[in-house]
Amino acid sequence: xxxxxxxxxxxxxxxxxxxxxxxxxxxxxxxxxxxxxxxxxxxxxxxxxxxxxxxxxxxxxxxxxxxxxxxxxxxxxxxxxxxxxxxxxxxxxxxxxxxxxxxxxxxxxxxxxxxxxxxxxxxxxxxxxxxxxxxxxxxxxxxxxxxxxxxxxxxxxxxxxxxxxxxxxxxxxxxxxxxxxxxxxxxxxxxxxxxxxxxxxxxxxxxxxxxxxxxxxxxxxxxxxxxxxxxxxxxxxxxxxxxxxxxxxxxxxxxxxxxxxxxxxxxxxxxxxxxxxxxxxxxxxxxxxxxxxxxxxxxxxxxxxxxxxxxxxxxxxxxxxxxxxxxxxxxxxxxxxxxxxxxxxxxxxxxxxxxxxxxxxxx
Amino acid sequence: xxxxxxxxxxxxxxxxxxxxxxxxxxxxxxxxxxxxxxxxxxxxxxxxxxxxxxxxxxxxxxxxxxxxxxxxxxxxxxxxxxxxxxxxxxxxxxxxxxxxxxxxxxxxxxxxxxxxxxxxxxxxxxxxxxxxxxxxxxxxxxxxxxxxxxxxxxxxxxxxxxxxxxxxxxxxxxxxxxxxxxxxxxxxxxxxxxxxxxxxxxxxxxxxxxxxxxxxxxxxxxxxxxxxxxxxxxxxxxxxxxxxxxxxxxxxxxxxxxxxxxxxxxxxxxxxxxxxxxxxxxxxxxxxxxxxxxxxxxxxxxxxxxxx
Numbered sequence: 001x002x003x004x005x006x007x008x009x010x011x012x013x014x015x016x017x018x019x020x021x022x023x024x025x026x027x028x029x030x031x032x033x034x035x036x037x038x039x040x041x042x043x044x045x046x047x048x049x050x051x052x053x054x055x056x057x058x059x060x061x062x063x064x065x066x067x068x069x070x071x072x073x074x075x076x077x078x079x080x081x082x083x084x085x086x087x088x089x090x091x092x093x094x095x096x097x098x099x100x101x102x103x104x105x106x107x108x109x110x111x112x113x114x115x116x117x118x119x120x121x122x123x124x125x126x127x128x129x130x131x132x133x134x135x136x137x138x139x140x141x142x143x144x145x146x147x148x149x150x151x152x153x154x155x156x157x158x159x160x161x162x163x164x165x166x167x168x169x170x171x172x173x174x175x176x177x178x179x180x181x182x183x184x185x186x187x188x189x190x191x192x193x194x195x196x197x198x199x200x201x202x203x204x205x206x207x208x209x210x211x212x213x214x215x216x217x218x219x220x221x222x223x224x225x226x227x228x229x230x231x232x233x234x235x236x237x238x239x240x241x242x243x244x245x246x247x248x249x250x251x252x253x254x255x256x257x258x259x260x261x262x263x264x265x266x267x268x269x270x271x272x273x274x275x276x277x278x279x280x281x282x283x284x285x286x287x288x289x290x291x292x293x294x295x296x297x298x299x300x301x302x303x304x305x306x307x308x309x310x311x312x313x314x315x316x317x318x319x320x321x322x323x324x325x326x327x328x329x330x331x332x333x334x335x336x337x338x339x340x341x342x343x344x345x346x347x348x349x350x351x352x353x354x355x356x357x358x359x360x361x362x363x
Numbered sequence: 364x365x366x367x368x369x370x371x372x373x374x375x376x377x378x379x380x381x382x383x384x385x386x387x388x389x390x391x392x393x394x395x396x397x398x399x400x401x402x403x404x405x406x407x408x409x410x411x412x413x414x415x416x417x418x419x420x421x422x423x424x425x426x427x428x429x430x431x432x433x434x435x436x437x438x439x440x441x442x443x444x445x446x447x448x449x450x451x452x453x454x455x456x457x458x459x460x461x462x463x464x465x466x467x468x469x470x471x472x473x474x475x476x477x478x479x480x481x482x483x484x485x486x487x488x489x490x491x492x493x494x495x496x497x498x499x500x501x502x503x504x505x506x507x508x509x510x511x512x513x514x515x516x517x518x519x520x521x522x523x524x525x526x527x528x529x530x531x532x533x534x535x536x537x538x539x540x541x542x543x544x545x546x547x548x549x550x551x552x553x554x555x556x557x558x559x560x561x562x563x564x565x566x567x568x569x570x571x572x573x574x575x576x577x578x579x580x581x582x583x584x585x586x587x588x589x590x591x592x593x594x595x596x597x598x599x600x601x602x603x604x605x606x607x608x609x610x611x612x613x614x615x616x617x618x619x620x621x622x623x624x625x626x627x628x629x630x631x632x633x634x635x636x637x638x639x640x641x642x643x644x645x646x647x648x649x650x651x652x653x654x655x656x657x658x659x660x661x662x663x664x665x666x667x668x669x670x671x
Binding site: 050051052071072073078081083085086087089098099101102103146150 | 563564566569581585586
């Protein structure tokens with residue numbers, strides 16, 4: 001099992017940065033998700049860890065050993081590719097046995113270990129088929145088995161569920177999570193799907209345009225996003241972001257709304273904001289409907305989701321926000337309603353540098 | 364007035380052609396040529412193979428003699444000797460072409476400066492006529508002033524071997540020219556096969572810690588196998604029928620040292636003019652070529668089945 005450490009690792013193509021200098025420490029047995037939209041550099045980062053891409057600068061330390069300039073075969077890593085990358089001319093069994101055969105493992109050991117991993121993933125009936133004859137879900141199981149069979153110290157997964165059908169994704173998601181718990185191997189998991197990252201990872205690295213935006217547990221990136229990008233990217237829908245003015249301890253918001261934060265906040269906000277502009281961010285579930293609430297908005301649409309109801313509200317002109325309310329509540333489009341915000345779910349951002357303003361005495 | 368009426372009638376009749384009639388008009392010339400030059404001779408020679416006949420005696424009609432031509436040919440030890448010679452030639456030249464062609468393809472697979480130009484240059488021999496190639500290789504092999512002996516180390520004229528004049532070497536001389544001429548063809552097919560192998564297979568193999576040697580045997584070779592086999596199939600059929608190259612180089616000699624079966628057929632048909640017997644020999648060759656191709660096609664289908 002292994003620690004992975006990236007020190008100032010970067011990737012440039014000429015003048016163009018694919019990944020800006022990046023520091024990251026992944027602990028032994030940890031499940032870390034690299035999350036971001038396409039082109040954010042997450043796959044490049046993963047491929048640099050694997051050794052499939054050379055670094056333009058920085059160092060990669062695996063298990064205390066500097067592997068920056070080692071070939072993939074010299075690093076103790078296994079990888080699951082987005083489109084499986086199975087060998088089409090080999091049977092499932094031969095695919096899984098491939099890494100063992102490449103190492104010159106003894107025949108009876110190969111037999112035994114392929115059998116073990118096939119049992120673990122419940123793919124014994126598929127072993128004689130060739131990849132082309134299998135469903136994408138089964139192909140991904142074979143690819144997982146091939147990665148598992150060598151018992152590497154860390155797993156790298158490049159959007160392993162990206163090529164699967166939606167209903168199959170959830171099954172495979174829990175399967176990967178289960179395998180991680182069983183094997184307790186360090187796992188780096190690349191995805192653009194924040195739900196996947198939230199559900200599986202111990203820690204999430206949010207990336208955008210080659211820059212790490214935030215590193216934290218799923219709860220941290222969800223509740224205390226460090227900047228506007230993370231606030232918008234995490235959650236579906238993302239955090240509500242309302243532009244306003246900050247003066248005299250009150251945030252003036254569109255539609256004539258005035259939001260007064262809890263008493264110990266204004267000091268930190270006065271210190272943290274670079275100008276009078278402010279962006280108030282809050283999750284849809286922070287909205288608490290109350291007849292005497294501080295804020296008012298007009299109901300624009302009502303979406304029933306079964307377990308809850310999602311309201312789209314308009315605060316002033318064209319400033320819509322999402323509110324998640326109880327499924328028992330009834331609203332009609334066009335009605336004006338009042339609400340409060342749960343203060344532990346509110347976050348202030350500076351519109352100039354797009355960063356969150358730190359409020360020290362909150363957890 | 365009279366004239367205009369006929370003209371209108373003609374235009375009218377042309378317009379009234381149906382689509383099917385137009386199609387027939389377009390296809391007819393090809394069909395007629397095909398029947399006259401291919402289909403008719405095919406069946407006529409089958410008929411002749413059961414007769415005693417010579418084209419230089421057109422006034423003597425073909426006399427039906429049943430299987431006698433076949434009997435005579437198949438019990439003639441010289442025919443078997445020529446078939447064995449042809450077999451040795453085919454196996455050697457095709458094997459060498461496959462190895463050289465595949466090797467060249469592996470080399471040219473990597474893009475480097477000038478690789479496009481080199482590929483084009485290597486392909487030139489395919490574009491030339493075998494008879495021309497035969498004639499200029501005759502000069503290259505010439506023991507007095509040819510460059511071949513000079514290149515392999517005999518700098519004094521006439522000190523090296525006479526490649527085309529010695530019975531034991533003449534077949535090898537032809538094999539060398541055939542390999543020179545047709546390896547590029549094998550290379551071309553292998554190259555397109557190699558370039559079609561997706562990179563991610565090699566990435567997966569690198570992650571799976573496969574050595575370059577292991578990658579070659581387990582990924583590269585099986586992935587190229589179908590195209591390599593097609594190249595070998597084409598080359599085997601062609602090599603079996605090798606005629607023009609031999610005529611250009613040795614004419615079947617010295618003696619009958621390079622008398623491949625197709626050359627022998629030519630000699631029988633157009634120097635001795637035993638037309639009936641040669642037709643029978645042509646049919647024996649045809650059956651063998653079809654049998655060999657079938658073997659290849661079968662193994663090709665097996666490999667294809669494995670790849671999907």
